[in-house]
Amino acid sequence: MVKVKVYRKDPSVDEQAYFKEYDVPVKKEEKWTVMDVLDYISRNLDGSLSYYRHSACCQGICARCVVKVNGKPALACARTVVEDELILEPSREDKLVKDLVIQV
Numbered sequence: 767m768v769k770v771k772v773y774r775k776d777p778s779v780d781e782q783a784y785f786k787e788y789d790v791p792v793k794k795e796e797k798w799t800v801m802d803v804l805d806y807i808s809r810n811l812d813g814s815l816s817y818y819r820h821s822a823c824c825q826g827i828c829a830r831c832v833v834k835v836n837g838k839p840a841l842a843c844a845r846t847v848v849e850d851e852l853i854l855e856p857s858r859e860d861k862l863v864k865d866l867v868i869q870v
């Protein structure tokens with residue numbers, strides 16, 4: 767089980783950002799990516815989470831899926847999860863649209 771803390775903020779509603787925590791049953795031998803973790807959360811735990819998925823290439827080409835993973839920018843579709851805890855944040859807060867989605 768991986769503990770995942772995800773940055774949440776809807777600027778139209780929230781004055782302050784906060785982190786929401788999810789327990790995700792990642793099997794390390796399956797080599798999940800951060801995108802797999804976000805898909806799991808969205809489909810099974812919290813459908814209100816916003817992250818870049820629409821027309822994502824998921825091949826490390828378009829770079830639209832960039833998020834901060836434990837403080838460092840990374841492609842969500844390419845970064846394989848190995849840590850026991852993940853902290854996911856938008857790559858730029860000054861361009862925030864909602865949660866992990868930024869204006870590009």
Ligand code: FES
Nearest residue numbers: 824826827829843
């Ligand atoms: S979705 Fe295109 S690089 Fe990750």
